Amino acid sequence: xxxxxxxxxxxxxxxxxxxxxxxxxxxxxATGEKxxxxxxxxxxxxxxxxxCDRVVRDFAVVEQDPEISIVVETIxxxxxxYDYTRRALLAGKNVVTSNKELVxxxxxxxxxxxxxxxxxxxFEAAVGGGxxxxxxxxxxxxxxxxxxxxxxxxxxxxxILTRMFGENAGFEEALREAQALGxxxxxxxxDIDGIDACRKIAIxxxxxxxxxxxxxQIYTEGIRRITVADTEFARQNGYVVKLLGRAVKRADGKxxxxxxxxxxxxxxxxxxxxxxxxxxxxxGDLVGETMFYGSGAGKLPTASAxxxxxxxxxxxxxxxxxxxxxxxxxxxVADLDExxxxxxxxxxxQDAVRFQKAFPDAQPFGICGDSAGFLTEVLPTVQVxxxxxxxxxxxxxxxxxxxxx
Amino acid sequence: xxxxxxxxxxxxxxxxxxxxxxxxxxxxxATGEKxxxxxxxxxxxxxxxxxCDRVVRDFAVVEQDPEISIVVETIxxxxxxYDYTRRALLAGKNVVTSNKELVxxxxxxxxxxxxxxxxxxxFEAAVGGGxxxxxxxxxxxxxxxxxxxxxxxxxxxxxILTRMFGENAGFEEALREAQALGxxxxxxxxDIDGIDACRKIAIxxxxxxxxxxxxxQIYTEGIRRITVADTEFARQNGYVVKLLGRAVKRADGKxxxxxxxxxxxxxxxxxxxxxxxxxxxxxGDLVGETMFYGSGAGKLPTASAxxxxxxxxxxxxxxxxxxxxxxxxxxxVADLDExxxxxxxxxxxQDAVRFQKAFPDAQPFGICGDSAGFLTEVLPTVQVxxxxxxxxxxxxxxxxxxxxx
Numbered sequence: 158x159x160x161x162x163x164x165x166x167x168x169x170x171x172x173x174x175x176x177x178x179x180x181x182x183x184x185x186x187a188t189g190e191k192x193x194x195x196x197x198x199x200x201x202x203x204x205x206x207x208x209c210d211r212v213v214r215d216f217a218v219v220e221q222d223p224e225i226s227i228v229v230e231t232i233x234x235x236x237x238x239y240d241y242t243r244r245a246l247l248a249g250k251n252v253v254t255s256n257k258e259l260v261x262x263x264x265x266x267x268x269x270x271x272x273x274x275x276x277x278x279x280f281e282a283a284v285g286g287g288x289x290x291x292x293x294x295x296x297x298x299x300x301x302x303x304x305x306x307x308x309x310x311x312x313x314x315x316x317i318l319t320r321m322f323g324e325n326a327g328f329e330e331a332l333r334e335a336q337a338l339g340x341x342x343x344x345x346x347x348d349i350d351g352i353d354a355c356r357k358i359a360i361x362x363x364x365x366x367x368x369x370x371x372x373x374q375i376y377t378e379g380i381r382r383i384t385v386a387d388t389e390f391a392r393q394n395g396y397v398v399k400l401l402g403r404a405v406k407r408a409d410g411k412x413x414x415x416x417x418x419x420x421x422x423x424x425x426x427x428x429x430x431x432x433x434x435x436x437x438x439x440x441g442d443l444v445g446e447t448m449f450y451g452s453g454a455g456k457l458p459t460a461s462a463x464x465x466x467x468x469x470x471x472x473x474x475x476x477x478x479x480x481x482x483x484x485x486x487x488x489x490v491a492d493l494d495e496x497x498x499x500x501x502x503x504x505x506x507q508d509a510v511r512f513q514k515a516f517p518d519a520q521p522f523g524i525c526g527d528s529a530g531f532l533t534e535v536l537p538t539v540q541v542x543x544x545x546x547x548x549x550x551x552x553x554x555x556x557x558x559x560x561x562x
Numbered sequence: 563x564x565x566x567x568x569x570x571x572x573x574x575x576x577x578x579x580x581x582x583x584x585x586x587x588x589x590x591x592a593t594g595e596k597x598x599x600x601x602x603x604x605x606x607x608x609x610x611x612x613x614c615d616r617v618v619r620d621f622a623v624v625e626q627d628p629e630i631s632i633v634v635e636t637i638x639x640x641x642x643x644y645d646y647t648r649r650a651l652l653a654g655k656n657v658v659t660s661n662k663e664l665v666x667x668x669x670x671x672x673x674x675x676x677x678x679x680x681x682x683x684x685f686e687a688a689v690g691g692g693x694x695x696x697x698x699x700x701x702x703x704x705x706x707x708x709x710x711x712x713x714x715x716x717x718x719x720x721x722i723l724t725r726m727f728g729e730n731a732g733f734e735e736a737l738r739e740a741q742a743l744g745x746x747x748x749x750x751x752x753d754i755d756g757i758d759a760c761r762k763i764a765i766x767x768x769x770x771x772x773x774x775x776x777x778x779q780i781y782t783e784g785i786r787r788i789t790v791a792d793t794e795f796a797r798q799n800g801y802v803v804k805l806l807g808r809a810v811k812r813a814d815g816k817x818x819x820x821x822x823x824x825x826x827x828x829x830x831x832x833x834x835x836x837x838x839x840x841x842x843x844x845x846g847d848l849v850g851e852t853m854f855y856g857s858g859a860g861k862l863p864t865a866s867a868x869x870x871x872x873x874x875x876x877x878x879x880x881x882x883x884x885x886x887x888x889x890x891x892x893x894x895v896a897d898l899d900e901x902x903x904x905x906x907x908x909x910x911x912q913d914a915v916r917f918q919k920a921f922p923d924a925q926p927f928g929i930c931g932d933s934a935g936f937l938t939e940v941l942p943t944v945q946v947x948x949x950x951x952x953x954x955x956x957x958x959x960x961x962x963x964x965x966x967x
Contacts, residue, residue: 176848180705186772187704281702287849289694289702297686297694297870299592300585367591426841426855429834436831443581443866444692444856450831451852461848465702472883 159188159471162196162219164241165232166203166212169255169282172460173229174208184464188471195225198241216241220248227467230254239263246270246278253466255282255459261356265369268481277478279466284310284357285435287458288451289465294439295364295480301441303365307403307562308437309430310357312453313341313348314380314400318418319431322388322397328381340433350379351400351416358402362414365439366406369485370414376493378417386503387557390530394522396420396501397428401562411491420501420532420561426450427562494539502545503530503557511553515544528556564593564876567601567624569646570637571608571617574660574687577865578634579613589869593876600630603646621646625653632872635659644668651675651683658871660687660864666761670774673886682883684871689715689762690840692863693856694870699844700769700885706846708770712808712967713842714835715762717858718746718753719785719805723823724836727793727802733786745838755784756805756821763807767819770844771811774890775819781898783822791908792962795935799927801825801906802833806967816896825906825937825966831855832967899944907950908935908962916958920949933961 161177163170177184177192184192196219197203197212206212219225228245230252232238238259245252247270254260259267260280271278281291285308294306309315313335320331332349335341347353355377362370380400391398399421405413421428426448430436435453440446452458469478501522504512509529513519522530533541545555566582568575582589582597589597601624602608602617611617624630633650635657637643643664650657652675659665665672665685676683686696690713699711714720718740725736737754740746752758760782767775785805796803804826810818826833831853835841840858845851857863874883906927909917914934918924927935938946950960 176705180707180848183705183707187700288852289698292702293694293698293854295592296874297697298866299873300581300588300869301866302585302588424834424836426831426834426839429829429831431829434831441866443585443862443869445860445863447693447854447856449852449854452850455850457848458850461703461706461846464705464848468704469701473878473881476878476881478877 159190159192159226160195160224161192161227161229161467162198162225163194163229163231164198164216165230166197166199166201166206167231168456169459169463170197170229170231172456173231173463176457176460176464184468187468190471192467192471216244220244225250227251227253227470229463229467230256231463232256233258235259235262242267243270246274246276249274249276251277251470253279253463253470255280255463257283257353257356257360261359261372264360264363265482265484272481277470279469280360281466282459282462284360285437285449285451286453286455287461288435288437288449288453289462290437290449291364291480293449298439298441298444298447301443303406303439303441305403305405305440306361306365306438307401309399309427309435310354310402310437310453311348311400312433312435313345314354315430315435316340316433318380318383318388318398318400321383321385322392325385325389327385328383349381351377354400354402354416358404358414358416361402361437362404362412363482364480365404366412367482368489369482370404370412370490371485374414374490376415376417380418382557383418384557386526386528387501387559389525390501390503390522391420393525395423397423398559399427399430407491411489413493413496414490415493418559420559494537494542496538497535498538499535499561500533500541501530501557501559501561502533502555503528504553504555505529508553511551512548515548532561564595564597564631565600565629566597566632566634566872567603567630568599568634568636569603569621570635571602571604571606571611572636573861574864574868575602575634575636577861578636578868581862581865581869589873592873595876597872597876621649625649630655632656632658632875634868634872635661636868637661638663640664640667647672648675651679651681654679654681656682656875658684658868658875660685660868662688662758662761662765666764666777669765669768670887670889677886682875684874685765686871687864687867689765690842690854690856691858691860692866693840693842693854693858694867695842695854696769696885698854703844703846703849703852706848708811708844708846710808710810710845711766711770711843712806713766714804714832714840715759715807715842715858716753716805717838717840718750719759720835720840721745721838723785723788723793723803723805726788726790727797730790730794732790733788754786756782759805759807759821763809763819763821766807766842767809767817768887769885770809771817772887773894774887775809775817775895776890779819779895781820781822785823787962788823789962791931791933792964794930795906795908795927796825798930800828802828803964804832804835812896816894818898818901819895820898823964825964899942899947901943902940903943904940904966905938905946906935906962906964906966907938907960908933909958909960910934913958916956917953920953937966
């Protein structure tokens with residue numbers, strides 16, 4: 158019998174409790190052991206919960222109970238979650254979490270503690286919800302030099318973009334709809350502005366390239382500036398618009414890391430990732446391109462990933478299988494100005510000729526409403542920017558500027 | 563230093579050697595150990611190979627060398643490969659393979675030996691080439707009751723269907739092209755007739771549902787009967803045609819297992835799996851639908867999966883992590899006549915009215931050339947068949963009959 162504690166009994170925490178109860182047969186089948194939820198640590202009033210007899214308010218109870226070998230942290234944020242995680246690891250307990258904010262900001266430090274203590278700090282659920290991605294990346298694909306990892310990492314923004322694309326809904330309308338359906342929060346900033354995707358690509362980059370990247374090092378642009386005109390140009394030319402987190406290895410060992418809307422050929426598998434689903438592509442030198450697709454959020458999908466980590470710890474009793482990476486460096490993330498990219502550019506229709514003079518090799522995307530669209534050839538971003546600045550200074554307004562994958 | 567032997571130095575075997583040599587840095591990073599290829603067992607003349615100094619003809623050399631802890635079996639087939647695998651496991655060595663024929667036919671027995679000996683028999687590369695699927699399925703998704711697993715499991719047939727769909731190429735023309743490009747073998751039977759896909763879905767069903775399924779229990783239909791008319795009807799109505807391996811859990815614990823062409827809505831992510839790529843969908847009670855996509859064959863992608871298994875063994879030194887399943891039963895795979903499905907049916911245009919009388923709820927797919935297409939509602943297959951037989955007996959020729967996913 159393995160005894161665990163869940164810290165934070167919100168949506169995910171209660172989902173883990175539910176998963177363990179409902180699917181105890183699968184746990185026994187996979188590990189030969191039963192798992193018992195001994196404690197729930199939460200300050201909320203859970204007296205109406207069927208688990209109310211297990212609620213404790215003081216984390217020290219868990220910390221000091223030698224029966225607890227695995228702690229599930231589903232508090233979120235960096236404050237209490239950090240304190241409890243640290244203390245649990247130092248007390249020699251394994252910690253499993255879905256907390257992307259904490260892993261992206263403090264994962265390196267917490268992994269170091271876990272390694273010293275010979276325990277695991279696992280966070281499959283922190284990226285892509287229920288989608289198996291971190292373990293395949295660090296185990297099945299371990300022999301590959303990863304060239305690039307990118308993905309649709311946020312379901313809220315993907316839902317909004319799918320609605321804008323499919324039904325020509327405006328951004329505000331699609332956002333309100335996502336909020337009404339519970340896909341977006343009342344304060345949607347972390348999703349809409351790419352902050353959530355930034356945390357996830359930071360974690361993916363840590364694991365894919367083995368060097369710590371902090372969210373602050375990642376250029377992050379959300380989807381507020383995407384218009385129906387952009388999605389319409391995309392559709393008419395065989396593309397979709399998606400918010401991607403991307404981390405790309407350069408020949409010199411540095412990486413590019415960014416979160417930004419991208420134009421993607423609609424024939425690519427990731428272009429078919431619609432609604433609240435997530436998809437993550439890993440490009441390795443041996444395996445080529447792979448993609449992992451599924452529910453990127455939600456109570457039970459996330460609980461599936463959390464419990465997958467728990468079962469892995471149970472099966473490997475006493476061994477540490479935690480992936481680790483080396484300390485970050487300020488100059489490790491390269492300047493995006495150096496990145497070679499094609500850009501979708503939209504200008505007023507009357508400026509189309511002037512635009513084409515500045516970008517003679519750009520592919521015209523036609524006219525839509527009163528604007529003209531173009532896809533530039535692949536150029537160093539610094540060149541694109543300097544030509545666009547020259548155009549701006551001559552009075553050409555740049556209505557949209559979207560990277561192409 | 564971990565010393566290994568490769569049995570069978572063809573395309574995959576030499577790919578594994580190449581992967582280990584090229585990406586030794588990643589091996590050390592992932593495991594802290596180096597891997598040395600000590601023996602190659604092959605009866606071919608490899609005197610021109612850079613590895614010729616390691617070639618031995620007698621497997622007993624490997625079997626009796628206590629330095630060899632991991633044996634890579636890339637011989638293929640069931641004869642020599644079975645003998646050597648069995649002997650290697652009995653000698654206490656871990657075995658890693660890409661041999662889907664052997665795993666699907668003898669996997670249960672070989673797993674039993676591996677468990678008794680406390681070693682691993684791993685075969686991530688046997689399904690989906692380089693795509694991580696077996697480990698995510700049995701580890702990350704372990705807590706899920708799997709409801710269904712299905713996939714595009716054969717790149718050759720998917721290439722042919724993609725060509726037929728995209729460019730209206732006929733089956734024979736697309737096949738010749740696939741052969742010219744090296745995607746199909748001179749004798750393409752195992753691919754075209756679904757035998758390869760059958761072996762892979764047998765392995766997936768073993769692991770997803772925990773009970774052995776033998777390929778002989780799986781209804782297997784290839785793509786020879788798919789015509790350009792079928793793909794044209796599909797396109798015009800928002801579908802694609804793909805060869806799927808499927809295993810579906812029933813409420814009574816039995817499963818349906820089949821390999822057959824399917825009509826798939828083009829909005830589903832698996833519909834975007836084109837050319838020689840594979841995609842495998844896993845539907846679990848907690849996680850919902852997930853998909854795993856990538857190169858389903860090829861020297862280096864397959865070597866990526868084989869070495870992923872090797873690294874896992876090295877990291878877990880001395881522990882057995884092999885997934886296992888229980889013995890099969892004759893009545894475990896249910897009669898497909900009982901399966902509820904919608905079918906695409908094509909008849910001569912002049913028979914359209916008579917068809918519609920027999921299937922009043924079928925959705926008309928229009929007329930294309932001199933044939934009419936319909937999509938039936940979801941019905942028990944036995945009912946569809948009896949109505950079609952009645953039509954046949956009245957002289958209505960059934961030109962196509964394709965399941966809808």
